[in-house]
Amino acid sequence: MKIGCPTEVKPQEFRVGLPPAAAAEAVGRGHEVLVQTGAGVGAGFTDDDYQAAGAKIAPDAGSVFDEAELIIKVKEPQAAERKMLRKGQLLFTYLHLAPDPDQTRDLMESGVTAIAYETVTDARGGLPLLAPMSEVAGRLAPQVGSWALQKANGGRGVLMGGVPGVRPANVVIIGGGVVGAAAARVAVGMGANVTVMDRSVPRLSYLDDIFMGKLTTQFASAAATAELIQAADMVIGAVLIPGAAAPKLVSRAQLSTMPQGSVLVDVAIDQGGCFETSKATTHQDPIYEVDGVVHYCVANMPGAVARTSTQALGNATMPHLMALADKGWRQAVTDDPHLRAGLSVHEGQLTSPPVGEALGIAAVTPEALLSR
Numbered sequence: 001m002k003i004g005c006p007t008e009v010k011p012q013e014f015r016v017g018l019p020p021a022a023a024a025e026a027v028g029r030g031h032e033v034l035v036q037t038g039a040g041v042g043a044g045f046t047d048d049d050y051q052a053a054g055a056k057i058a059p060d061a062g063s064v065f066d067e068a069e070l071i072i073k074v075k076e077p078q079a080a081e082r083k084m085l086r087k088g089q090l091l092f093t094y095l096h097l098a099p100d101p102d103q104t105r106d107l108m109e110s111g112v113t114a115i116a117y118e119t120v121t122d123a124r125g126g127l128p129l130l131a132p133m134s135e136v137a138g139r140l141a142p143q144v145g146s147w148a149l150q151k152a153n154g155g156r157g158v159l160m161g162g163v164p165g166v167r168p169a170n171v172v173i174i175g176g177g178v179v180g181a182a183a184a185r186v187a188v189g190m191g192a193n194v195t196v197m198d199r200s201v202p203r204l205s206y207l208d209d210i211f212m213g214k215l216t217t218q219f220a221s222a223a224a225t226a227e228l229i230q231a232a233d234m235v236i237g238a239v240l241i242p243g244a245a246a247p248k249l250v251s252r253a254q255l256s257t258m259p260q261g262s263v264l265v266d267v268a269i270d271q272g273g274c275f276e277t278s279k280a281t282t283h284q285d286p287i288y289e290v291d292g293v294v295h296y297c298v299a300n301m302p303g304a305v306a307r308t309s310t311q312a313l314g315n316a317t318m319p320h321l322m323a324l325a326d327k328g329w330r331q332a333v334t335d336d337p338h339l340r341a342g343l344s345v346h347e348g349q350l351t352s353p354p355v356g357e358a359l360g361i362a363a364v365t366p367e368a369l370l371s372r
């Protein structure tokens, strides 16, 4: 199969969908790999690295989209990229369709078959193609939040770990999954006073075990959230209902109950955000303020550490990419129910019921599509 990897075009997105190691693996299995010139530069990979892996270099995105049967990317296709997709082509990337009606409509109209990384599952109930980037974003969240807490950035001027005689920052993490646990690990390491909230008691129990008293766990009722944010210096939003729009857990009215200069880091922004006042920002202009509360809502946080993230994402996507390229999408998703869970759009048909529900568009399950 002809696999194409274009340069990412989302602002300040330096990752690349296909690291040279994965390109070499695909070439070794008899596939043709076409990489846009410079696609890997932001992650520290040169055209020569790709050529050494057996890939061909394409002069521009147009030639990659024209020639490739399978497009591998990182971020959801931007408007200009969506115009280059076509019927019969396979797109394998993050999509985050639930909060994005324009992208959903364009993908359906293009006729492309699209598989979303973020809803591919594994046998242990995890999301293996989201997890590596959640690890990265979770570790970054206290780091960027502590930067936002500094006075010059609009924050209340609180140091995460405090100093002897002065209390540390109160950090509340809503959602104790992969992002939440990674954020907790770094926030605890920075010396903050950390509380993790979740609606899953087994998950809270797991976190309680592994952190051995270094943080507090709290069931995420609305009442507990309302109470804890009043004393929080930083709240990290890390909830997920797979495929669906994020639930809104802090309202605009509640901001006035929070300390002036406190910080909200909404990692769940790629699914629409879990704070009412969240709107997506970019690495170029990452923060804004509402009612005295600083918001950080970058939807592609891992792009900031593009080399680490590209390698971690490439490790996770590689087996699925090989299955898609070796067998074609239909056989690959027929054989593997976990990859099938990522199938989101096929030739004008939405195949993700949670996205359909979020956007009010009729959807069928991937199983129903395959049985036709």
Ligand SMILES: NC(=O)C1=CN([C@@H]2O[C@H](COP(=O)(O)OP(=O)(O)OC[C@H]3O[C@@H](n4cnc5c(N)ncnc54)[C@H](O)[C@@H]3O)[C@@H](O)[C@H]2O)C=CC1
Binding pocket: 118, 127, 130, 131, 133, 134, 135, 137, 174, 175, 176, 177, 178, 179, 180, 197, 198, 199, 200, 203, 220, 238, 239, 240, 241, 246, 247, 249, 266, 267, 268, 269, 270, 271, 298, 299, 300, 301, 302
């Ligand atoms: N902004 C960015 O750059 C990135 C964003 N993300 C996003 O971060 C979010 C979290 O991802 P993961 O940690 O991998 O998901 P996960 O599935 O590992 O964890 C989500 C947790 O949220 C909990 N939860 C669900 N509803 C809740 C509620 N109402 N209150 C409290 N807890 C609730 C679940 O029980 C689960 O433990 C996702 O939206 C993901 O797409 C991930 C990577 C990068």
Ligand SMILES: CC(=O)C(=O)O
Binding pocket: 094, 130, 133, 134, 270, 299, 300, 301, 302, 303
């Ligand atoms: C998961 C995601 O949205 C990202 O890595 O950018």
Ligand SMILES: [Mg+2]
Binding pocket: 096, 270, 299, 300, 301
């Ligand atoms: Mg994102």
